[in-house]
Amino acid sequence: MVAGPLPAPSGPGKDRLRLWIRLLRASRTIEAELRERLKKEFNTTLPRFDVMAALYRAPEGMLMSDLSRFLLVSNGNVTGIVDRLVSEGLVARARRNGDRRTSMVRLTEEGSQTFATIAAVHEGWIGELLGKVSEDDARRLTGMLTSFRSNWEGRE
């Protein structure tokens, strides 16, 4: 993964490979920048931000398994991140009457306010970091990636 500038081999499968490498490098580059800024400016991490973003969109709460599916990470992973957010008072687990295996996870009032603050700044960062991508290209790129997702979800 993450091969880079050099010979530029050609052939049948090479175009897709080159696309994948570019895609991966672009997202890693941006991710690294965001991680650094989240740490410096808000003393938090990308995974915590991801979880909070998911919960912010679901005021009624989410199950752990919902979070895991939505964030594309493993089940056990979410446990740890939520544990930390709980211990920081940003997230709460609520046991449910119906099914005692599950717990609804949601932002606390503090968590919600904290997230709103960070999210606003975050959106500005993205605007800055992707600012050189023209409106047109941004829309085209988004469209292609959306159709990639549709194809993926509907595969075999």
Place this chain on the structure above:
Amino acid sequence: MVAGPLPAPSGPGKDRLRLWIRLLRASRTIEAELRERLKKEFNTTLPRFDVMAALYRAPEGMLMSDLSRFLLVSNGNVTGIVDRLVSEGLVARARRNGDRRTSMVRLTEEGSQTFATIAAVHEGWIGELLGKVSEDDARRLTGMLTSFRSNWEGRE
């Protein structure tokens, strides 16, 4: 990060934000699939594959700091991955006469052959996973991502 299907807010910065989310989800989706296949088929990991891919392109070897820069990961990170590859006999460190702080890291003969095998299969996977992206879209996407990279590299 990784927000998903839902309201679809609109506004000035929202287009870039949506693009970023799509980009991140696409690369995470593909990455997860590759990670799983590398584990199942070759009992290896993505980071190991990345390091070996970098070294494969540099038969004369690379410094640790070159690897770190090239792979967009921290210095300390590379140390651990290379340690494991060395203990598996796939990579070798060679101390240099000139500068004794540094060591040239390169693939062993076994490492080179192992990587060639995996890389061939890997390329097929990418072709499969990105197969639904048309040739045209692939070229366009690659072009946009390339110009993103140029802009990024040339920012103050």
Place this chain on the structure above:
DNA sequence: GCAAATTATTTCAAGCTTAAAGTTTCATAT
């Protein structure tokens, strides 16, 4: 020549990540 700054790397602590195994609870079929 030698102290100070710089460079290359490793070590460390904390946190993230996965896959697999374990626990508790629920649903179902006897």
Place this chain on the structure above:
DNA sequence: ATATGAAACTTTAAGCTTGAAATAATTTGC
């Protein structure tokens, strides 16, 4: 009722990841 199995979650072990501190070697400025 009670076994059997499935579901939701947590725990565990191994590995990845970062940022910061430590170590060692080189270069620079007097």
